[in-house]
Amino acid sequence: MNDLAAFVGPKIEWFSISPLLALLAGALILLLVGSLTNEWPKYWYSLTAVFTSALAIGLLISLWINVSNDGAKLLIGGSLTLDHFAILGSIAICASVVLVSLISSDYLTRSGSDAPEIYALYLTAAIGAVVMISANDLIVLFLGLETLSLSLYLLAASNRQQSASQEAGLKYFILGGFASAFFLYGVALTYGVSGTTRLNDLNTALTSYIAVPRNDAILLIGIGLILVGFAFKVSLAPFQMWTPDVYQGAPTPVTAFMASVGKVAALVSLMRVFVVAFPSRSDDWGVVVLVLAILTLIVGSVVAIVQTNIKRMLAYSSISHAGFILVGLEAASHRDSANVGDGLVAVGVYVVLYAALVVGTFAVVTVVARDASDGATSLDAFKGLAKNQPALGLVMTVFLLAQAGMPLTSGFVAKFGVIKSAVAVGSYQLAVVAMVCAVIAAFVYLRIMVSMWLSDGDAGEKVVVPTLSRVAIGLAVAVTLLVGFLPSLALDLTSNLAQLAVK
Amino acid sequence: MIAASSEVLKFPILSALIVLPLVGAIVVALLGKSRPEWVKLAALVSSVTTGALSLWLLGAFKSGEAGFQFVSQHLWISQWGISWHLGVDGISLFLVVLTGILFPLVIVGIDPHHNETSYLAWMLLLQAGVMGSFLALDLFLFFVMFEIVLVPMYFLIGGWGYDQRVYAATKFFLYTMAGSAFMLVGIIATVALAQRDLGVVTFDVVKIAEGASFSTNAARWLFVSFAIAFAVKVPLFPFHTKKKKKAVTGAVIQMVNHGVSTGALFLLVGMIYERRHTREIAELRGIQHVAPIFAGVFTVVMLSSVGLPGLNGFVGEFLILIGSFEAARWWTVVATVGVVLAALYLLWAYQRVFHGEPDEANSSFKEINAKEGMLMAVFVAVILVTGIYPKPMLERIEPSVNSFIEHVEGQTK
Numbered sequence: 001m002n003d004l005a006a007f008v009g010p011k012i013e014w015f016s017i018s019p020l021l022a023l024l025a026g027a028l029i030l031l032l033v034g035s036l037t038n039e040w041p042k043y044w045y046s047l048t049a050v051f052t053s054a055l056a057i058g059l060l061i062s063l064w065i066n067v068s069n070d071g072a073k074l075l076i077g078g079s080l081t082l083d084h085f086a087i088l089g090s091i092a093i094c095a096s097v098v099l100v101s102l103i104s105s106d107y108l109t110r111s112g113s114d115a116p117e118i119y120a121l122y123l124t125a126a127i128g129a130v131v132m133i134s135a136n137d138l139i140v141l142f143l144g145l146e147t148l149s150l151s152l153y154l155l156a157a158s159n160r161q162q163s164a165s166q167e168a169g170l171k172y173f174i175l176g177g178f179a180s181a182f183f184l185y186g187v188a189l190t191y192g193v194s195g196t197t198r199l200n201d202l203n204t205a206l207t208s209y210i211a212v213p214r215n216d217a218i219l220l221i222g223i224g225l226i227l228v229g230f231a232f233k234v235s236l237a238p239f240q241m242w243t244p245d246v247y248q249g250a251p252t253p254v255t256a257f258m259a260s261v262g263k264v265a266a267l268v269s270l271m272r273v274f275v276v277a278f279p280s281r282s283d284d285w286g287v288v289v290l291v292l293a294i295l296t297l298i299v300g301s302v303v304a305i306v307q308t309n310i311k312r313m314l315a316y317s318s319i320s321h322a323g324f325i326l327v328g329l330e331a332a333s334h335r336d337s338a339n340v341g342d343g344l345v346a347v348g349v350y351v352v353l354y355a356a357l358v359v360g361t362f363a364v365v366t367v368v369a370r371d372a373s374d375g376a377t378s379l380d381a382f383k384g385l386a387k388n389q390p391a392l393g394l395v396m397t398v399f400l401l402a403q404a405g406m407p408l409t410s411g412f413v414a415k416f417g418v419i420k421s422a423v424a425v426g427s428y429q430l431a432v433v434a435m436v437c438a439v440i441a442a443f444v445y446l447r448i449m450v451s452m453w454l455s456d457g458d459a460g461e462k463v464v465v466p467t468l469s470r471v472a473i474g475l476a477v478a479v480t481l482l483v484g485f486l487p488s489l490a491l492d493l494t495s496n497l498a499q500l501a502v503k
Numbered sequence: 504m505i506a507a508s509s510e511v512l513k514f515p516i517l518s519a520l521i522v523l524p525l526v527g528a529i530v531v532a533l534l535g536k537s538r539p540e541w542v543k544l545a546a547l548v549s550s551v552t553t554g555a556l557s558l559w560l561l562g563a564f565k566s567g568e569a570g571f572q573f574v575s576q577h578l579w580i581s582q583w584g585i586s587w588h589l590g591v592d593g594i595s596l597f598l599v600v601l602t603g604i605l606f607p608l609v610i611v612g613i614d615p616h617h618n619e620t621s622y623l624a625w626m627l628l629l630q631a632g633v634m635g636s637f638l639a640l641d642l643f644l645f646f647v648m649f650e651i652v653l654v655p656m657y658f659l660i661g662g663w664g665y666d667q668r669v670y671a672a673t674k675f676f677l678y679t680m681a682g683s684a685f686m687l688v689g690i691i692a693t694v695a696l697a698q699r700d701l702g703v704v705t706f707d708v709v710k711i712a713e714g715a716s717f718s719t720n721a722a723r724w725l726f727v728s729f730a731i732a733f734a735v736k737v738p739l740f741p742f743h744t745k746k747k748k749k750a751v752t753g754a755v756i757q758m759v760n761h762g763v764s765t766g767a768l769f770l771l772v773g774m775i776y777e778r779r780h781t782r783e784i785a786e787l788r789g790i791q792h793v794a795p796i797f798a799g800v801f802t803v804v805m806l807s808s809v810g811l812p813g814l815n816g817f818v819g820e821f822l823i824l825i826g827s828f829e830a831a832r833w834w835t836v837v838a839t840v841g842v843v844l845a846a847l848y849l850l851w852a853y854q855r856v857f858h859g860e861p862d863e864a865n866s867s868f869k870e871i872n873a874k875e876g877m878l879m880a881v882f883v884a885v886i887l888v889t890g891i892y893p894k895p896m897l898e899r900i901e902p903s904v905n906s907f908i909e910h911v912e913g914q915t916k
């Protein structure tokens with residue numbers, strides 16, 4: 001009884017969690033006010049979400065400056081972190097919300113189902129994602145993971161007029177449930193071995209006791225299960241089977257959201273957990289990550305070639321991007337090397353640039369390729385696009401070349417950073433495999449480019465690009481080209497990226 | 504020692520050689536919508552100015568000096584030690600001039616038949632990338648230029664090529680990119696290994712060449728990675744031998760002369776296709792009877808390719824064979840067999856296409872016209888002049904080659 005009376009809650013640094021509060025406010029306004037009032041004027045739902053996320057980005061930028069001055073730190077009794085890595089990931093997430101909200105507005109208006117719920121779900125998913133990547137505690141990470149996942153399940157099934165969407169939502173829900181269960185079981189096992197779920201305390205616990213062989217087996221199984229749980233979410237091979245089906249069935253703006261926010265959150269938090277909590281066992285999980293990376297790269301690039309549906313094609317391409325990012329994680333497993341921090345930095349840069357790129361690509365797909373009732377979004381929609389509408393064709397070409405890793409685009413800067421980190425720690429074979437898979441994946445993008453520029457399309461209806469979508473596409477292209485020509489803009493962010501909050 | 508020359512011109516001529524065609528490409532693309540009739544003029548102005556600049560460069564180049572001249576360097580990506588670093592030496596000089604002359608000739612001489620704007624824009628972009636590849640003294644910049652060449656080539660082959668052009672364009676893109684993929688890993692590995700000797704991360708070719716040394720094993724793997732990229736682009740079997748100055752000088756000259764004579768040959772083949780809509784030897788016969796001047800031009804170019812003394816092709820081949828004979832006797836024998844075979848296939852093809860009596864289809868073969876004549880006159884002039892009097896070329900190439908070989912021998916002792 002006395003213990004309870006003396007209970008003191010953790011200190012809450014309100015300003016440091018203000019971005020989360022901003023996103024929450026936006027979600028609540030949309031849900032509560034939106035449901036209690038008449039239908040808002042056109043675009044207002046979307047703009048609420050955009051404004052909220054932009055506000056969150058502003059707050060994140062000021063937090064970034066704070067961290068630059070005062071250093072990284074832990075929040076709320078050590079359950080959340082505030083460091084450059086988390087802030088960069090959060091900015092990528094909020095920027096993705098902005099872009100996806102812009103293109104959703106036109107998509108939903110077109111199908112006559114504009115409503116506040118979708119945007120509220122984007123915002124709650126973003127909250128879950130930000131919590132996930134800032135978490136210093138595995139349970140808090142799980143909270144964020146579930147918040148994000150539940151929002152995504154609902155979003156995937158949100159197109160009630162298409163059965164494909166319902167199917168995608170159900171598939172995602174069932175498989176996601178499995179993934180979360182694996183993850184949680186892994187957390188339980190590591191807790192059993194170490195007595196804590198805090199990432200920094202885990203590392204202390206694991207490095208300060210002498211490993212009893214039986215305990216080490218349980219620990220490794222626990223780490224393995226955590227990795228499997230993450231692998232599902234990130235869609236690494238051989239756990240990627242759900243991705244093409246769910247990406248294809250979900251409404252295209254939601255696919256863009258899943259490919260950007262979903263992946264960024266899972267990859268950044270995966271990085272953090274393994275670099276902060278388990279570096280002492282990096283010899284063990286490093287090999288597993290190496291194998292996963294190679295499998296993912298190969299599956300992502302090779303299977304993409306035989307696809308005819310563009311959303312499936314891009315789903316596999318996002319799988320191969322995840323494989324590339326995993327190369328950075330593998331580089332971070334070489335504890336003995338002086339350049340071990342390079343991997344983390346490379347991953348941070350890659351996820352930010354990748355988010356903008358993938359949303360831009362899916363934005364064009366949303367506008368050009370109509371979702372048919374069975375969810376088919378065929379490559380044929382792109383035939384002759386560049387001849388009929390050169391601007392749109394050119395923009396899509398920039399995105400495709402960036403995904404292929406052509407110099408003078410952000411995609412090249414991202415890939416270059418990752419390959420550099422691999423070479424710096426001596427993973428030459430992995431670097432070569434990654435580059436070869438990049439070439440194989442390039443064939444996929446080339447096919448789309450051939451279709452756009454060198455085929456004759458139906459002289460049918462011209463594709464209308466609504467205003468908000470134009471803004472979104474314009475922003476994405478601007479980032480892609482700007483960072484491509486002046487990589488220093490992106491690299492300037494990386495000076496303190498490797499300093500994670502551990503106390 | 505490969506050192507930067509002290510000569511620094513106020514006007515950044517090398518950057519201009521890259522930027523001018525680039526600006527020309529943008530102007531052409533923009534004019535295409537509003538003023539299509541000015542497109543060809545704009546393209547000509549851009550490429551001719553570039554060509555003129557490259558000729559001026561040839562004149563201003565200090566003969567007898569080994570190092571890089573007209574160097575310009577500007578920091579680009581400071582975190583990675585990457586800069587916009589350009590320079591020209593005896594080895595790259597004539598390739599730059601060749602590029603400068605060839606592109607305006609092609610733009611004048613070739614009619615793309617459709618989408619002239621896009622064609623010219625891609626051509627100019629290609630010229631910028633090719634110039635950049637020759638002039639870059641930073642590994643990252645070189646890679647960027649090397650890859651930039653892929654996109655215009657892809658669209659040019661795919662859009663204006665002949666049968667199976669899409670397949671050819673795609674194959675070209677993927678093969679070249681695959682080669683470059685290996686080279687990228689090689690470049691990054693070079694930088695990583697050089698970092699140990701230099702203490703800093705830098706992609707600067709001059710700094711790495713001067714300051715870093717590589718173990719034999721590492722050097723072999725790095726060479727392989729670069730060689731894959733280059734071997735894919737140039738269908739040439741690598742001729743790896745103990746470095747000899749004559750042979751290498753000959754190789755540099757051969758590169759330039761090959762560009763001239765092969766370029767001319769393809770232009771002539773294009774002219775044949777324009778008239779007869781076939782490139783099959785079996786369908787051509789007796790052209791010499793109906794178009795003797797055309798046949799004469801073809802003869803000169805063909806003999807240059809074969810390596811007849813007095814024409815430019817002989818200079819390079821002779822130097823290579825003489826130089827290699829001392830170092831690798833049996834490889835030289837193989838190379839000489841290649842020369843003989845080249846003569847064989849070219850002369851035989853010539854006989855089948857140009858000799859004999861022309862039949863119905865071939866007798867309407869039009870003689871070479873004024874525009875085409877002027878175009879080919881430039882090539883023939885270069886072939887004759889550099890064949891009879893190669894001394895000015897040799898004077899500029901040799902010092903760079905000598906210093907390059909001394910540097911390599913110094914590193915590998």
